[in-house]
Amino acid sequence: MDATDCGPGTDVDLPALRAVVRQPQPVPRLRPLDLERHLAGKDPEVVAIFRRLVALAEGNGPVTVLPEKTRIAFHVRMSFAAFTLRRRWVDGHVVLARRLEHPRFRRVESFSPRNHLHQFRLEHLDEADEEVAAWLAEAYRVGEQRHLRP
Numbered sequence: 001m002d003a004t005d006c007g008p009g010t011d012v013d014l015p016a017l018r019a020v021v022r023q024p025q026p027v028p029r030l031r032p033l034d035l036e037r038h039l040a041g042k043d044p045e046v047v048a049i050f051r052r053l054v055a056l057a058e059g060n061g062p063v064t065v066l067p068e069k070t071r072i073a074f075h076v077r078m079s080f081a082a083f084t085l086r087r088r089w090v091d092g093h094v095v096l097a098r099r100l101e102h103p104r105f106r107r108v109e110s111f112s113p114r115n116h117l118h119q120f121r122l123e124h125l126d127e128a129d130e131e132v133a134a135w136l137a138e139a140y141r142v143g144e145q146r147h148l149r150p
Helices: 014-022 035-039 044-058 130-143
Strands: 064-067 072-075 079-085 090-096 107-112 115-122
Touching: 035 064, 044 072, 044 079, 044 090, 044 130, 072 130, 079 130, 090 130, 115 130
Parallel strands: none
Antiparallel strands: 064 072, 072 079, 079 090, 090 115, 107 115
16 A cells, blocks of 8 residues: 555545554664674774773763764763774764864864764773773763763
8 A cells, every 4th residue: 555545535544544654663673782792803902992891981980882883882871972883993983062073083073063073083092091081071071061061
């Protein structure tokens, strides 16, 4: 049935059809992917970098680590950072309430005046440093949506 089947002279009960369409539809729930699948086969340095990122994020408060199909998101009230583990490096981004220009950012995308995604790459454990910790702290506040409060 398509839209042309729903007109005068058809057997379709339009009020009943509208009532069905208005019913809330169940949202499919994806089974959380196992974090170990993301870590499998990765260089030990990559695993160490990721574990350091988790520790740095958790230094700001409770964090939910959400393994997804192609990335691992860090979430408080909303996601504030995400990481893709490659064989020999970690690609990541943080969401900041301001646009921050920095040579370590590979790309900065602005979606609104208070929503800026900053992409970076970490290849060595020592690159997950105090600077990255500061980005994660600022992003954590965005994840809590503190930047929206007056």
